[in-house]
Amino acid sequence: MSIDRVFVIGAGLMGHGIAQVSAAAGKRVTLSDRTAELADKGKARIGSNLKRQVDKGKLEQSAADEILERISTGEGADGAAGHDIVIEAVFEDESVKRQTWEALTKSADADAIFASNTSSISITGLATATDRAPRFIGLHFFSPVPVMGLIEIIRGLETDDETYDACRTFAEELGKTVIESKDYPGFLVNRMLGPFINEAVFALMESTGTAEDIDTGAKLGLNHPMGPLELSDFIGNDVMLGVMDVLYRGFGDPKFRAAPLLRQMVTAGHLGRKTGRGFYTYDETGKKVE
Template identity: 40%
Template sequence: MSSADAVTTVGILGSGIMGAGLVEVVARSGRDVVLRSRSRESADAAVEQLSAGLTRQVDKGRLEADERDAIVGRISTTADLADLAGCDLVIESVVEDMAVKKELFAQLDDALEPEALIASNTSTLPIVEMAVVTSRPERVCGIHFFNPAPMMRLVEVVRPLTAADETISTALAFAESCGKDAVEVTDRAGFVVNALLFPYLNSAVRMWEQGTASIEAIDTAMQGGCNFPMGPFALLDLVGLDTSMAILEALHSEFGEPHLVPATSIKRMVAAGHLGRKSGRGFRAY
């Protein structure tokens, strides 16, 4: 039996955009999925939205109706952590707040069978701090999908100091069985992608603040000059200015480098509630 075969039922914590995307990815892989949210209503709403998206794919001829029905049929919802007891793997995808995550990991430790794996989808926070609040730190790792999870191929499997080799091999095999390109990374702030990406995004904002070029010109230059799919300001608005600021603060906290301090404009926009696409206004209006 392969490591991937050891994971037949997966729990997902969090019914936001990322949580719903993870549910779709796992259900498409042929596994049963339990989506847990703080309220059953929000979990059900996420599944309804997922189902509607799959129906649009059927209407466009990209998915067969029976395949849509099979995917949705593998999904169940709950507001009770006890309903995750039968899961082989639980992936946490809630707010990027360490205190919230640690409390949740301690509760999961009590709710799950001793052999179950617990993973975080955090993009920046240290996995080891979550692992040590459980009685199974060797069975805790990071499994970081990118947004939107059904479309983005990369998954960073994060190895904290406490993780067993079997945990990491199972997580890698699981991600690959979901059709993803999985890479193993060390448990350090930002891992690979965000540790490289966000200093670049922050530098773009500072370049604009210094008057080097307009937002539109910088975005156009990076798309046309580097063949990037979108410019830095469009990407910041897509990610969310609040999320971007939190990632930069985590990077600065770990590495202490001045260029990692969030640009003044990012901090002021977050304070004003201009968070990007999700709020209708960021560096651009939506």
């Protein structure tokens, strides 16, 4: 089966990006959120992204217009009928996601594929909120979606081959490279990233080195574009703590215990760039303050 009509629910950071790359690949897209205003805001963000590309000479104005014309907006799960795939990018909260999937099960076509962009919640578990575990899958995009070249596809315990193959083709049509993961905590990428960042926080907590030296070590010694502490600030220290807690609970292995300093920083509200303070300090534009 081919995927041509895409329903994206959750028009935030990830959802608007997923809608943008889908429309840029020629798909017809409906972008939905809790309210029509939030969905329109998501579409407006796409408009600004495209305008930046036009201003830089990377995209023709006519192509930008066509991409925007392929995107309509909606409210809630109601408009999901008539789409080949529903991609869910609502808050990373299991009960919110389950409620959303229950509503989508009622409104979407019976043969539509259901895909969650969750970073950490079990695909096999979310599928039980729907009537279609064989057609339920994880499509894990990375931020910023138009820039990052990877999609991690997660097969739930019951995901069938037809669904996997259709999603793989869809991801490739969006110009992304696919990696496939079984449905274990953290999938592949966050399972590697979480302990890496967490170990850097332990090193800082134990005064093995300064934050600057830890990050410089990763950048120049490992050729990473960002150090682990600045990356944690960028992603959100609360999000990284969530990843560690999922790994710790899911595997029951003490090697995944979150660094106490990471938990303490989240408790204090030092979430990183978004709150202006994390391992570093940031101004209101998100720029690091020396």
